[in-house]
Amino acid sequence: MKKWKAVLFLVLTLVILSACSKGPQPEERFQKYVSLWNDQNFSGMYDYLSSDAKKSITEQEFKERYQQIYESIETENLSISYEKPEEQEERKDEKEASLPFSLKMDTLAGPVAFDHRASLVKEETDDGDNWFISWNPSMIFPQLKEGDAVRISEDKPVRGSILDKNGKGLAINAVVPEIQAVPEKLGSDPEASKEAAAKLLNLTVEDIDKKLSASWVKPDMSVPVAKVDPSETELVKKVTSLPGFQKADVSSRYYPLGENAAHLTGYIGNISGEELQELKGKGYTSTSQLGKAGLEEVYEDDLRGQTGFRIYTDPSNETIAERPAEDGKDITVTIDSALQTVLYNQLKGDSGTAAAVHPLTGETLALVSSPAYNPNSFVFGMSGAAYQALTEQTGNPLSAKFNKTFSPGSVFKPLTAAAGLKAGTLNPAEVKTITGLTWKKGPEWGNYSVTRVTDAYSAVDLKRALVSSDNIYFAQAALEMGADAFKDGAAAFGLGERFEFDFPTADSSVAESDLAAKDVLLADSGYGQGEVLMSPVHIAASYTAFVNNGSMIMPYLEKKDDAAPEIWKEGILTPEQSSLILNHLISVVDDPSGTGHEPVVPGLKLAGKTGTAELKMAKGEIGQENGWFVAVNTDQPKLLIAMMIEDVKDRGGSHYVVPKVKQAFSAYLK
Template sequence: MTEFRRQIKDPEKENQIFQFRARLLLLIVVVFMAVLFFRMAYLQVFQYDQHVSRSERNRTNVEAIPPTRGLIYDRNGRLLADNLPSHSLTLTRELAGDVEEVVGRICSFLEMQADCQATLMERSRHRRRPFEPALLLDQLTEKQIAILAVNRHLLPGVEISAQLLRHYPAGEAVAHALGYVGRISAEDLEELDRRAYSGTHYIGKTGVESHYENLLHGEVGYRRVETNARGRVLRVVESEPPRPGVDLTLHLDSQLQEVAYASLRGRKASLVAIEPSTGGILALVSSPSFDPNVFVGSLDDQAFTDLRNDGNLPLFNRASRGQYAPGSVVKPFMGLAGLEMGVIEPDMTMEDPGYFQLPNDDRLYRNWKRNGHGEVDIRRSIEVSNNTFFYSLAYALGIDRIAPYMREFGFGQQTSLDVLGAREGLVPSREWKRENLEELWYPGQTLSTGIGQGYWLTTPLQLATATAVLANKGEWVRPRLLQSAEGEAAEFPDAQARDPVPVMDPQNWNIIHEAMQEVLHGHEGTARFSGEGAAYRIAGKTGTSQVVSLSREFEQLPPEERPEFMRNHAVFMGFAPADNPQIALAIIVENAKGGGSKIAAPIAREVFDAYLTPERLAELEASDAP
């Protein structure tokens, strides 16, 4: 019986099994404890620095401190671009929880438009790195600030912060010269140095603001702050202040700029004035214009669409990007070319029957005065703007000599040093037509070129530059806007010195200058009414730039009775005082109700008078200047 029980239950064997299992379990426990011990030792000893750093990052955050944007002044120390305090609304997505719900509450509290939520959601994504606040709204009113403050507990991750926003005191008058700053877009983020622009919400978009962005922006600072579990700042651990942007001084004369803008009277027109001795741009105006301040704030899509679709193109910079046939204002340059190349002599005359005819050609190339001007020489042909004389001169010169000589004055080239987006214009040539139109050059096209028509295109900036070179008697100074940065004279490493316009006889400059003075002070001058009563002598030339070829029906109508798109452009270029040029300018008025003598020349006189005040003239007379 005992043996039977032993077969069913063996205490000795069970005891052995139990002891084996207990030892195995103890071994497993010891192994696990050893693993935990070594893991703890590894984390506490070998990875101590790494985990301390991670713990510190959970407790502290690094916040970017945006730099103050540099100011912009005119040549007289008047502020053109300022920074004014404003309140903005920002959102940190990581602290907001349900971002869409928070944004919806903001729109509801502020009673904003229906598309508010989609717009703010898009803006909330415009940031450089995690935990960086994204700008939702700027220029908050006191009422909006109060509403958001009362409902702050319902808006996690949302902060109201004070910042400096760009402001342009002169508004529309300087818009195309200065440009403007705007909100950093998704496209901008792809090109920007994200670290350099941490905490910055605006960037220069056009004009000086864009061209000198690297100087104006400054360098970002930072501060390391300790936060609680909700992300609230408890204390500042350390900080490095930002370096503000560089203050710039421009050659612009803001008072002259405003006078020039007002003188255009809202017409589609442009004006550029240059100081011949330095190349400094005194005024750069495009009309109609726009208020650059609206781009600094939260410009809604409809307002931008209205500006963009405006038929008068207020956003288009006509002064540097508009390209027009120069018309008769090229005649002084043509006259100089003829004198220099020996094609004409100063006292050589010709009889003008009212037209010019090419050999073996029945077509008549007519003077603007149907019956002609009678006997004309180079001086009188410029004074009365005789076409026949310059048809003859152009034919004698030929396009192969005209084109390269006009490039000596900067036509067909981009010569400005810091005018953003300036276009090159076009001086037509035989090679250009063959390469671009795959056509031969015809003699009749040379005649059109001789009076500034045909394929010839120039910008107001380019024409003003050529006028300044003419005023300097061939000495080149490339136009520029920047005068100094932080009080130090601006340097342009790429400002290669151009050779002066070559002349065989320096007296030829005087002949052209004297003829241009007769345009405004001679008894037959096309702009003589604009020169009356001036306390100084003006040298200038009027022009009419043909827009379309008119049928006989419309050609006989006075300009004011033609449809607007059929009216010619009014052009003027000139400098003053004629014996000591202080200002050279070019004006183009699109689709004007009259030519350069009626429309553009009076504008030039207003600008000359504004710049050459009696006080300034007295200073010039008292100086040692020739």
Template structure:
């Protein structure tokens, strides 16, 4: 190899190495550009796109948003007596993100909080499990801490990172058990409720109405929650509290009930110890003055820590104290339902007021004898209502048919909700031939119609439905929406926002004189019919319809639906009362009648309700005893061969027949 070739090879080698160097520089440059670009993109993402998120995280290192529960609206009765109020209490809560991140440190802190502040450790952990460990949401772990505990936590806040105290209002019902099913109660929001209402501003530690008006009007009562800002240092010490104007909570609205707490208490005293319901209202406005479902409970048991033993006793009570029987109980309405057919038959002129039917003690149909409450002879519409003559209505139902009865039952409100402002209202059954085929798979027989017309068989209704049908009759066909809340007012200005009175839900196109006939028959039931003893009132004219619903499982249920002072036309001073007693035996006039009458004598006459009831009971017992003694005397004279007052044999038979009727009437009163 010559010198020239050597030099050329050197030059080639230099060029090759230079090319490789430049190539490496280009790769390094490209990588540098890519890395720089990625860094810039990441910086743009963090600084611009995620600015709000990381700015919030940075602020939360020194700022904490503490929610403030809105003041729940108070509830008053119609006379201004407070029946649901708020009591201030102190709470302890945790913010998960500020708790120790180390598992063992976190567990040690929770254990220490449990021991020092006497809070169940399981409750603390289960409460925290509902939210993320990185959540800024406050989790309440105790709703009633003492001033000493609060002071202890304030002095040692550094030792309890993520643990704080605050204040809240706790519901209290000053009248205790009175008005239980009307008011309801409040409780902690459930997971299901939270998921469905989170968008409405509810938090995991919110309280929510569970029953009664507390539930029905929860949106109006709860208000709008506010908040404050806490500025804290690295040791979790609050250095400053900021209360922005927009964070001020807005209190809930005030409810004014149509309920009169005195009338409510009287009704409770009258039915205490029995299972049933009492409804008292003003028919011309729809205002419910009292609504009792017996037995009941004290809603204050749900405030704070629940007494498990007491709660278990209530849950296991076969009479179901939590069930508002006035709007949820479904029972055969018995003879109170006869008024429906009476209105329909007269309205369509299917029978005249004075058209008579003969009652010989019952009706024979399809080889079965359907009994009446007595042997009433020839009766027209007035006397049929007065003596609650089954035979009269048996014949009427046979002529009219079940579809006719169903149509007028629905016109008078049966088979539909009344729309009362309480949650959970149920609907009874208004049967028909189609209904029976669909639900039971059987044909409709004439015997079904016979049972239907006297409010038994497949027919069922809630007490509020029976009460409202009576109200429609009292009001000559106008039915106002029943309500337990009269007004909604502003808690800040006391301005009336809404009034529930006189909202018409139904207006029947029926001649007023038809209702007058029915009301006159109800008046005759008190003056000398099925309600003459149980609805006795010496100074106030009353009108009533009694009912006794046969029950194969036990003693009969009994009814009375009554109003006063009696007037053929509706007046604003009229009060209507419906009483239904489960398994009371006897008849509606003798069992439910004295309770309803005592209510009216108390409201309209100023008498003591319990004393008035006791007087009615004593008078009934005296009358029954006199009848018994007279019957024994007559029997003794007959056995001695005497014929009192020279009564011949045929006359004596008539007297015996009257005695038998009297026995039946007493039974059904």
């Protein structure tokens, strides 16, 4: 037994000695190097370099070179593979070895893949001989030679245009005049020339000096100062008549409707450092422009296209990877430029908004907000003072209103009527006796009461309540159906759920408080006050139910080949119920006592509802009044407008809005 154990010990000893006699092998050393490379552990990789390689590059340089190159080309999915052979070559007396490896990675210019060979040399160390990598730049990329740098060039795509339903430009690429200044030609009084130009261009002298003092500027160079709207031919003549100022035609983003569609189109601008970080990996660079607001932002992914990139060596100019640019996609929307302009002109000078849709198809025909700004100013160049003035202007011109929510006031009453009809608590033919201008449920309401506009009528049915916009009737209707039925009726029109519209829009809501626990809040909600909030677009969508046999259309914005309607809420009302409400809304306009009657426009057949929403922080407080008018033409319906104007208390309330909507209908239906 002892003899057998001795033999086994001898065999094992010989095996171990045999293995040890081979010493370190290049395959094993390179396999460890590849593992470090895959982990991008560049400091660890440096330890494996040969002494000659370390003489040509320091550890810090080695680490920074890899990191800078990989980061600049946005390396992802790096994979270096080396298959160690099962049987290694006997290299007892060899001093050099060449081993194959493969590298794959994704970059901003597309995938990179190559096969290469690594050279290893045997060197003496304090611990004996070992193998080290004879590193050179070609191990990063085979095209990279000693002294070369890795460069990236951009091929910018052409941004897609935004077109209206008739193919007219809302946001396009155009040739526009650019005012340039040549420092050495500013004349004997350069300050006077700059001051005159600044005044004409709505800039400051400081704005111009900042451009002229850029590090790259030389006295004889043409320095871009500001782009100008192509329609401003007289302005261009005046500026270029000044010493040192000239015109050049350049390509630019251009918004033909200007402030008429500012909040709809939005604008593009230079990418910020924060945006660049957020969009890392999506092909943006520090020189990119992107949509900052409006449709430019909504459709950014389609409009921008794909920037082309070429990764190459410099100065040897060998291509490592290349991806051509892909131009952006043109987007055609359902907006009608003519109606957009008509509605903006009606709102100009006021703070308000309007949304227009086709009541049968759901096409969004106009989205308007006032006051506005000129989106071209953001692209052409706006002074800091001009921007500051916009931020301080009453009415917040930089913010769209058509996608925000407001108290709808009495334009909500048809929805309350629909809820009551659906719940079976409202009999449209029942005549209620309502006397006086105020009413309250009982002493538990304390000093609070519901007020109506007129007490000229004491016998009030649904038709009379809508025609005269009787707050008391609808407050009582809400109380009679109860909080649950009222909320269900509002939910049937989409209040309280996500409004899935192409243009990001705030969601409408009924109440944050418990309606069942607050009779006063429920009563107020019945006539569109309380905590009810709706966006103009959602209000317009709600009224489509009255011309579509009780089904509500979802508005859409991007043009379809087939303008078929998309039903958002089917069967909110029966066809008979929706027809009943529509006929009463016709009376709101046709009846001489109706709140939407004046002014009479011959040949114009409308159904509509006025509304005045009072904004107050507490009961009994006097607040700002916003005026509403929602209307749809009834003779072959093709236009539905919801318009709201702020602060109409001393201007006739909703009666200030009615003529503007009617004028828009007249202009469009012609």
